[in-house]
Amino acid sequence: MNERKLPPQLIRLVILTVAILGLYGLARFFLTPPSFGELGFYRALALEEATLRSPVFAGQKACDECHSDTIKKVAKAEHKTVSCESCHGPGRAHVENPEVKMGAIFCVRCHGVDPARSAWIKQVDPKKHYAGQRCAECHVPHQPSEVP
Amino acid sequence: MDAELTNLVYYVPPHVDGYVYPNEQNLLWSTLIVVYPYITGLVAGAFIMASLVRVFKVKALEPVYRLSMLTSLAFLLCAPLPLLFHLGHPERCLQIMMTPHLSSPMAMFGFVYAWYMMAVLLLELWFDYRRDFVAWSANVRGLRGILYRILTLGVHDVSEQALRLDDRMGKIISLVGIPSAFLLHGYVGFIFGSIKANPWWGNVLMPIIFIFSAIVSGISLCVLMYLLLNWARRQAQDINCLDAMGKFLFYALVVDASLEALDWIHRLYAAEESIHILKSLAAGRLFYTLLVGQVCLGTAVPLVILGGLQLFSRHVVPQVRQHLYTLSAALILFGVLAMRWNVVIGGQLFSKSLRGFTTYKMELAGHEGWLMSIALLVLPFIILGVLVKLFLPQKSPVTRTETGAAVSQAA
């Protein structure tokens, strides 16, 4: 047997190996998504796609456009750390169409007595504290120290 | 977007004891992920068994060499299926080979699997069977004949030189195949061992324990397949082969048991923060699968039986020895499956807050249900049946000549 020539079984195997590796290379070239690897090991377009969702909550600034008086009053009182949407819920729909009504949460959500609640927030037991009456009878939500 | 409404129409939360993080209430990795390491373990173990013949020249195991290789192949063909069924997006599975993230052990899967399948198992089988393919392609007609002709890859050289080359290549591949088999199953162990977030999984011994329990399960499977094949063909069981398999099974089981014992001894001794919840896990949620299934039935009982047989085999009739090997192999296979369950499911049953447990609500049907897992465990045996029909003809024991080339005694 000629020393230089590979035995037939090995030749076939080498051909097969080259074919398989070539196929893999081609697949890799065509199937890697565009923008992959530009910023890191990920599709760089995913960064943009993550921003495409529309916000549901409008943000305090959006409320400020029409309700700046109320916001100024709130900012002077104890609820200055509370944003409009905390109590009134997501505002996007209302910003786009002011006809859409906004609700309000029940005050006990934050002010109900709870042993795990820090002492800095005033807490009441709704069963004992004027049970049955609306909070707004005696309290002004935007300026808690005032009386209505 | 289509939702999986079957579970979402009426949601029943699993029973939680103590506190688990809200996202941990439902288990993510199901019985499919229990079945996958089991299957790759059997692949690796059967191959190691076969390599005992090729590399370590254990003559007594000759009769089971080809069966072990075919078993390894049958299970290897089914190995990606549990993973594919488990993926949220199986149609994107090729991405793991197109953009493999090199820091992730799971990204190795595509390459290790392809390497092991093509460069180790199929190649070694081809070199071993080449002479027979050439012979059969000349004699057999019909579809089977076409198959054999294709498998010769157009090479019909069966001279003495070519056969010597075949044998040498087979030995080299077998030698390379041993670390490849370790890699195929060891990376699965590393997937678990690398998760530092989970104290049940994330430790150094995990890949090694996986490898040795794989070897143990693979040898047991070969024992059972050999017994089954001979019984089905009404051939005599070769008791020397069984004794040799039993011997290696015993040694492997001793190492495996020692490693698992070491794991527990170290955990209990070092007593890190997680030890309390892990002890509760082992004694509580995992009592039947771990203490009864894996330790007692799957390890201790086979150790006693096989150890006893090593010491007293002269006093035991071959018939009884055969039954004892059957029993031990079956118990070990069951025990190793229990071990995979304990690792995969057990690791998700307790919270990473170390404060509570959840429950695994196993589905019956559905692509992650246990019917699917059973089907995936049965499928390799069906494939093995086909392979045996095609490649292990009746009444053709294979022996090796002095040069080591494989010779069928009857074509």
Add this chain to the structure above:
Amino acid sequence: MPCAPPTQRGTMIGKGYTRRKSLVALAGAAAGFLVMAPARKARAAVQKLFTSTGAPKGYDPTQHKWLMAINIERCIGCGLCVEACKKENHVPPQPTYFRTWIERYIIKKPRPGQAAVQGETVVDSPNGGAGGFPPCEIPREEILKAFYVPKLCNLCEHSPCTQSCPVGATFDTPDGAVLVDPKYCIGCGFCIQACPYGCRYFNPYTRTADKCSLCYHRITRGLRPACVEVCPAEARLFGDLKNMGPDDPIAKLVRTNKLHTLKPHLGTEPRVLYAGLDKEVR
């Protein structure tokens, strides 16, 4: 640059330069060139981003490094953040998927005769805290102290989740968030298992991994994340480390509090800062 001693072996190419030094200089220049090219490419890639309609124009991720900080003393457990997050990000409504949640820790008094500073710790998070917490079943007299702990993605510097993703579907953004690419994720769940903080879940609708995105679609438009927006108690603080003045709430928190992070021993280097964290919190 100090000259190499003339006794050094190697050809003297010029005054004070040996072959070794010039090779090193050449290698350094080549390395610099190699690094410059990808850096320039990355900057070009960033400038190409956010060009489609609907994307925030003019936002440069390399100019910001966002951070969230939690002040445990201030959290009142109202759960508005949990609800807001679910609404904002369309998180599946089932009581088991959360991008952020609140845990209530109740530390009981030690039993009479028990030589300990505190008794049993009871932790719960009913529905993640959304809708507020139901009244505590443990009587007031038995409670030593109790507090709420908001949890979310810890924005790890060495996130184990991005390390473990096999395809590159979850990544660290240049501006400090950790995002999932839902179009590329194959849903293997490895990242969910790898997160030590339990902040990831498998979204049954998209069948991909999902997690807190730091409301990326909001912060790139100059808004605050939804949870920060609705928090009434200034328990969640959000800021930009690259544009932080001394009056920034996070700067003030850092100056006036001892800070903690969750599970620092795991080496993930979580960036979310906790002020006032108790030893019982995991």
